[in-house]
Amino acid sequence: MLNAVGQAQNILLLGGTSEIGLAIVNEFLSRGPARVTLATRADSPRIDAAVAEVKAAGASEVKILDFDATDFDSHPAVIDEAFAHGDVDIAIVAFGTLGDQEELWQDQAKAVASAQINFTGPLSVGVLLGQRFKAQGHGTIVALSSVAGVRVRRSNFVYGAAKAGLDGFYTQLGEALHDSGAKVLVVRPGQVRTKMSASAKPAPLTVNREDVAAATFKAVIEGKDIIFVHPAFQLVTTAFNFIPRQIFRRLPI
Numbered sequence: 001m002l003n004a005v006g007q008a009q010n011i012l013l014l015g016g017t018s019e020i021g022l023a024i025v026n027e028f029l030s031r032g033p034a035r036v037t038l039a040t041r042a043d044s045p046r047i048d049a050a051v052a053e054v055k056a057a058g059a060s061e062v063k064i065l066d067f068d069a070t071d072f073d074s075h076p077a078v079i080d081e082a083f084a085h086g087d088v089d090i091a092i093v094a095f096g097t098l099g100d101q102e103e104l105w106q107d108q109a110k111a112v113a114s115a116q117i118n119f120t121g122p123l124s125v126g127v128l129l130g131q132r133f134k135a136q137g138h139g140t141i142v143a144l145s146s147v148a149g150v151r152v153r154r155s156n157f158v159y160g161a162a163k164a165g166l167d168g169f170y171t172q173l174g175e176a177l178h179d180s181g182a183k184v185l186v187v188r189p190g191q192v193r194t195k196m197s198a199s200a201k202p203a204p205l206t207v208n209r210e211d212v213a214a215a216t217f218k219a220v221i222e223g224k225d226i227i228f229v230h231p232a233f234q235l236v237t238t239a240f241n242f243i244p245r246q247i248f249r250r251l252p253i
């Protein structure tokens with residue numbers, strides 16, 4: 001359970017090498033040591049760096065779990081293992097891929113693979129986490145959504161459609177858990193400077209992963225259910241809803 005200063009005892013990061021996910025873990029560790037579980041593909045070249053990063057940030061113990069977002073049958077065992085040491089205070093769903101958006105909408109196999117990583121995988125672990133959090137009656141599931149999923153745009157609609165699905169699922173998972181004591185926080189960053197966005201065109205209102213982490217920590221402590229990391233996105237995405245499709249199509253975003 002989080003204590004008065006927001007110190008966690010057990011943190012689970014699904015997408016255990018995600019730069020944003022690790023920044024969120026570090027933000028919690030800055031309030032005091034915690035046991036950290038990194039659920040990540042066994043062949044990821046980034047595992048050693050992720051372990052070193054959370055140890056340097058103050059993790060009292062680091063456990064690695066083999067996790068593939070699209071190996072759905074393995075997910076129940078992964079989540080069982082993640083809870084083997086007891087309750088999880090913060091579970092962060094941070095895996096995902098961006099990919100080449102112009103290729104994705106024209107390549108059926110690649111589009112299906114992208115949707116499985118960005119939507120079906122998060123739904124699969126979300127159902128399992130939901131049952132665990134409902135039973136323990138406390139803690140927060142943090143789901144990394146995106147502004148791209150709030151109004152899906154022509155420029156990245158395969159990714160955006162999956163994020164829209166993820167966003168809808170986790171928003172309503174929060175509603176379903178409303179009376180349980182557990183919470184769900186949906187985080188909707190715009191572009192964030194990480195490996196994932198390194199080859200994307202520079203976008204307005206881009207933030208650093210530390211900004212996502214600070215906003216996420218604050219929102220968890222305040223018990224919020226949805227946040228836009230850059231405050232301007234709240235207004236921008238509201239405005240999107242009033243722009244007719246014929247004009248929206250011509251915007252350079």
Ligand SMILES: NC(=O)c1ccc[n+]([C@@H]2O[C@H](COP(=O)([O-])OP(=O)(O)OC[C@H]3O[C@@H](n4cnc5c(N)ncnc54)[C@H](OP(=O)(O)O)[C@@H]3O)[C@@H](O)[C@H]2O)c1
Pocket residue numbers: 015016017018019020021040041043044045046067068069070093094095096097117144145146147188189190191192193194195196197
């Ligand atoms: N960066 C942005 O601009 C931005 C903006 C809005 C939202 N987001 C969202 O924030 C989340 C984290 O992104 P990030 O910027 O931290 O990206 P990142 O550093 O590239 O992290 C992506 C993570 O997903 C994992 N992953 C990819 N495919 C997987 C699979 N099949 N099974 C298991 N893990 C898999 C990667 O593991 P490996 O080490 O094995 O590759 C890595 O841990 C994502 O959901 C992303 O959509 C990012």
